[in-house]
Amino acid sequence: MKNSIVSKYILAFSIVLLHAMGGVAQAVSSKTAAIKIDESAKTGDKMVMPSISWINPNLEYTNSTENKVVFKAKIKASDGLQSVSMEAFKKKDHTKLGSKQFTIAAGQKEMTLEEELFLPDGDIIFEVRASSISGGSILSQRSVLVGMNAIKDAVAIDRKDYALVFATNKYDNWSDLVNPVNDGKTIAEQLKKLYGFEVEVVENPTQNEVFEKILEYNRKNYKPQDQLMIFFAGHGHFDEDFGEGYVVAKNSLASDKSKTSYISHARLRSVINNIPCEHIFLAMDVCFGGTFDPRVASSRGLESFEQDDKEMLARKLSYKTRRYLTSGGKEYVSDGIPGEHSPFAKKLLEALKSLGGSDRILTLTELNTYLDRLKPAPRTGTFGDNESLSDFVFVGQEF
Numbered sequence: 001m002k003n004s005i006v007s008k009y010i011l012a013f014s015i016v017l018l019h020a021m022g023g024v025a026q027a028v029s030s031k032t033a034a035i036k037i038d039e040s041a042k043t044g045d046k047m048v049m050p051s052i053s054w055i056n057p058n059l060e061y062t063n064s065t066e067n068k069v070v071f072k073a074k075i076k077a078s079d080g081l082q083s084v085s086m087e088a089f090k091k092k093d094h095t096k097l098g099s100k101q102f103t104i105a106a107g108q109k110e111m112t113l114e115e116e117l118f119l120p121d122g123d124i125i126f127e128v129r130a131s132s133i134s135g136g137s138i139l140s141q142r143s144v145l146v147g148m149n150a151i152k153d154a155v156a157i158d159r160k161d162y163a164l165v166f167a168t169n170k171y172d173n174w175s176d177l178v179n180p181v182n183d184g185k186t187i188a189e190q191l192k193k194l195y196g197f198e199v200e201v202v203e204n205p206t207q208n209e210v211f212e213k214i215l216e217y218n219r220k221n222y223k224p225q226d227q228l229m230i231f232f233a234g235h236g237h238f239d240e241d242f243g244e245g246y247v248v249a250k251n252s253l254a255s256d257k258s259k260t261s262y263i264s265h266a267r268l269r270s271v272i273n274n275i276p277c278e279h280i281f282l283a284m285d286v287c288f289g290g291t292f293d294p295r296v297a298s299s300r301g302l303e304s305f306e307q308d309d310k311e312m313l314a315r316k317l318s319y320k321t322r323r324y325l326t327s328g329g330k331e332y333v334s335d336g337i338p339g340e341h342s343p344f345a346k347k348l349l350e351a352l353k354s355l356g357g358s359d360r361i362l363t364l365t366e367l368n369t370y371l372d373r374l375k376p377a378p379r380t381g382t383f384g385d386n387e388s389l390s391d392f393v394f395v396g397q398e399f
Contacts, residue, residue: 049136050077052128055112063145063224065318068118071142076110077132084111084130091123091143121147145224159225159317161395162277163191163199164217166247168234170204173254180233183285183345187231190352195362196397197229207249207263211271218275225317227279227392230272233345236286237262247286272322273384279321281364281392282383285344286327313361316393322386323364325371326379344378347371352394360396367394 055072075084087099097120102113113128124144131137167184169177184201191197202213217228235248239259246252246262253261272282327344341349351370356362364380371378382390 046079046134047136048077048079048132048134050075050081050130050132050138052130052138052140054140054142057142057144060141061143061145061223063318065147065314067120067146068116069144069146070114070116071126072112072114073128073140074110074112075128075130077130077136078109080133081108081111082131082133084113084128086113086115086129087127088117088119089125089127090120091125097124119144119146159223159227161191161195161197161227161229162217162220163188163197163229163231164213165199165201165231166205166210166213166233167201167231168204168248168250170250171235171248172251174235174248174252177234179342179345180285183233183341184231186341186349187345187352190349191229191394194352194355194396195394204250206251207261210247210249210263214271214275217277218271220277222277224278225313226277227281227317227321228275228277229281229283229392231283231285233285233342236284247284269383279317279390279392280323281321282324283348284324284326285342285348313393313395316363316389316391319387319390320385321390321392322384323382323390323392324380325364325368327374343374344371347374355396356394362394362396364392 053074053076055074056070071086075081081104084102084104085100086102088097089095090097098117100115102111104111117126122145124146126142126144127139128141129137129139165184165188167180169179169181171177181201181203184203188197188199188201192199200213202209205213214230222228232247235252237246237248238244239246242259244259245265246259247265247268249261249263251261252263256262268282272280327342347370348367351362351367354362354366354370356366368378368380
């Protein structure tokens with residue numbers, strides 16, 4: 001169409017690796033970019049789309065207790081860049097905080113944008129636009145929640161807790177168990193009733209069904225203070241030759257020399273670590289569960305709250321969490337009396353029902369005190385990208 005431009009907008013999604021901003025900042029959700037295509041080019045002309053690859057922050061939603069934030073991205077166009085610009089503004093009322101048009105040399109095909117900005121408290125949008133010589137253009141944004149007060153408000157209002165429970169009583173090739181499904185359902189019920197978790201129980205899943213469900217949770221959009229608890233109850237196995245522990249699925253073979261029908265702890269560590277949720281807690285009530293991670297974290301002392309509960313929560317939820325708790329180490333654990341709960345599940349339920357005391361906040365340190373006297377002793381530790389000051393908190397609902 002001569003002298004006219006018709007623009008189409010599409011939403012392009014790409015799954016990104018899980019990296020947090022440096023220091024006390026963190027990032028969640030999948031990356032999005034709006035792409036604008038200029039159709040004024042003649043038929044047969046090749047339309048080249050520029051690309052924006054974020055280095056920091058590399059995910060869409062982030063938060064930072066510090067007001068100084070560095071934005072860095074690499075912009076490319078194989079036929080050459082036409083223009084690159086940036087703008088920062090407040091999300092609430094779109095008040096403009098600053099903008100910049102970058103100088104592009106003739107024939108320049110790529111550039112690295114790096115801007116250090118001092119931002120006011122609140123939800124800030126940082127926007128980058130780029131266009132190519134052939135007419136394609138792309139817009140990509142990052143949203144940063146800045147300042148401790150803003151993060152405290154988000155912890156109080158804008159957060160969600162999820163629980164994904166896998167429980168197996170019935171097996172195709174292993175002996176059946178009596179309590180895992182009842183344990184899983186009861187734990188899920190208490191998490192929903194007392195702490196407001198959004199819960200899902202998957203009963204007697206096959207190996208494929210376990211990974212398909214984890215993939216489903218990998219594709220969710222999580223906010224910075226959201227938490228995800230994953231719980232496994234059922235048979236576990238350890239192979240001395242491979243030096244590897246396994247969760248036994250409903251369809252796992254009894255005699256499987258290669259262990260390909262089992263769910264290896266190594267694979268679980270990898271796929272769970274890659275879920276784009278900042279705060280993940282894995283609990284496993286299975287035999288040999290302690291072999292999930294060879295590193296056994298030492299227990300910390302009970303913590304004192306420096307200031308109000310909201311600030312304590314904001315601090316705890318400012319660090320990436322990858323923590324686990326298992327019902328034993330390299331040994332068999334009891335399924336319990338038929339119709340009741342396993343010893344591990346019973347103590348876990350006691351901890352949940354305690355609500356962490358008068359503050360109605362149950363930390364992992366407090367939860368572990370309920371499990372300390374079990375035999376075999378439960379194991380706790382970290383995995384993946386865990387940060388040293390991380391924690392997972394159960395925040396009791398107000399009734």
